[in-house]
Amino acid sequence: MTDRATAEELDGSDPLASWRDEFVIPDPDLVYLDGNSLGRTPRRAVEALQQVVEQWSSDLIESWWQHDWLNLALAVGDELAPLIGASAGDVAVHESTTVGIFQQVNVALDLHDRPPTGRRPVIAVDAADFPTDRYVSEGIARLRDADVRPGLDDLDGVDVVLRSLVDYRTAEVADLAGETRRAREAGAITVWDLSHAAGVLELDLPASGVDLAVGCTYKFLNGGPGAPAFVYVAERLQARVTQPIWGWFAQSDQFAMERPFEPRTGIGRMLNGTPPVLGLTAARAGIGVTADAGMGAIASKARRLTAFGLDLVDRFGLESVTPRDPRRRGGHVAIRHPDARRLHEQLTDRRVIVDRRDPDILRLGMSPLTTRFTDVYDAVTVLAGLVNAPPS
């Protein structure tokens, strides 16, 4: 059953429905299916930002100690950790996702046993992966006399694999444990990019044998525009990790200034410079709402939202490239149409906000804390009307 009454019933019985009230939603009629690009604004973020600005103006430099800003990047990491199955002490939140990927691929190159003499290190990255993942790899290859190999089918001779857990176009989910193992058996360390996974999939990085991961907090974690990224290092590896960008927040005794660099023990050695307090404050709010709602319930609703969307896609005869197996599917439904660009504009004009990835993909992002089944119904219905309408 895929009519609007069904959507309303699903909203009515949705155990997460009331969490939408935790967000600032000025226009309740706007159909927003782009929370996988920029999540909505948690009310807590508004309050927390007001509070941190008051701290800044009142307590000034002493805020670094009084409000523990010095430890903020690690405290927010501790709060994020359970959302990916990790423990406090395994995650730091700071800088951009790009910098996080740069750090982790360098870490992986250094963790790896040196390749046989005379061979250059090899980084494997899927040619269809998100561009930044490829760009960062190319840049590191240039810097370190390594090679980038496109494609992940053959990992023979590969030292580092960089890959997204959720494909940013199709929403296909890779086999986290199986692919980590396959790479390891081929002699490679995998850096997982969790940007489209964190906050929408139930993950257990330690149980999956993950070594290194990085991810974004402004998508399903609702951390705010350009929110800082997170980096994860398995506890068993932390003592061996050397990251490339050495700053005073990674120094073992930060304010003892007359010594050579000596990295902190634990995840703190992944830090660089002074943390972005405003961005971290908003990110913390988004992470907190997610943790309080519960990652299990959120992941469950994501599967139901995307299933409902795919049913509608079928009913209207649209084409989706998103997997039908809910275990292999992230938090969005990708629809392929040759007129994607025109349809995207027409949807926007009708206040249905989705995402486009050229040349022919429309992404309908379903962010479980704010997306209603009626949003999915309305978006696909309007889209189907546009697809099937005679050209104007």
Added chain:
Amino acid sequence: MTDRATAEELDGSDPLASWRDEFVIPDPDLVYLDGNSLGRTPRRAVEALQQVVEQWSSDLIESWWQHDWLNLALAVGDELAPLIGASAGDVAVHESTTVGIFQQVNVALDLHDRPPTGRRPVIAVDAADFPTDRYVSEGIARLRDADVRPGLDDLDGVDVVLRSLVDYRTAEVADLAGETRRAREAGAITVWDLSHAAGVLELDLPASGVDLAVGCTYKFLNGGPGAPAFVYVAERLQARVTQPIWGWFAQSDQFAMERPFEPRTGIGRMLNGTPPVLGLTAARAGIGVTADAGMGAIASKARRLTAFGLDLVDRFGLESVTPRDPRRRGGHVAIRHPDARRLHEQLTDRRVIVDRRDPDILRLGMSPLTTRFTDVYDAVTVLAGLVNAPPS
């Protein structure tokens, strides 16, 4: 004349006095001389943050175009540029100062003609410079098989010089043009760290022949805690620059996702990933207040504040390590005392906030838009009382 009436007169005739009203100052009696570590909160920052949060919640993903967030890192760079004598298009604002230093030292290594075959590249950094500058250099040396040479006296065989324009302890200002030239004549490119210079000294980077610079916006520019850093690349070099961290915001056609990395023309190639919109918004406010007040007037008041402070230091028989020549002096006065740690605590108890750098330095930061001559008078007077008091 260094009594309090003099200080009050100086405040009364201070042409910048009214700019203090542009800042949120909950406790007007607090003597805050640490604006060189964390500047005060511009009222505009409070308003701008409220506005950007409204944009986030109302316009969501469309804000990237509607409010030009896509270009924010460069727009804020354009507004900062005149404060260092640069032009629009020469500055980007993003990431942390640590990442900026990492980028620029790598850029300098690559800009440089390759050293003679068989010789490792050499980075020179003053052993007394701010720790992050040394740490980043050590990290890059490890990554790129280079050597770090401590000390700047002998630049023979040096490829890259990394140095602060203003010494973070003594406030001594290096000769920007002369030292850039001396390094160039020795065959080295200089990366200038302007963290303690931007927003308090009148600078003209192009006229000084500067190639590359990086700086902090949360000190004298009042950009907020952990505000993003700025990077400057001389216009004549931009086409030749290759920075190490390649992300999609540096790609020439950002949303064409199927191509190898091809950097943007101009300063945009220094960008990495998605910019920190909240942090940039606050930084923009601090930069805007500075620009509106006028860098010449601010630099002039800084010289008068520090001169007044040094007169008081002399009157009370304290020892300062800050240069007497106003052309060689940044925006703080450093006082050396073996009991610096105890004095720092006692000053804090008396609500006089200064900065300490172990083992024996107290820094009295004088931020011209918010520091009054009476603040300087009260701070040094209270300090002198503590120094000369019998032990309790």
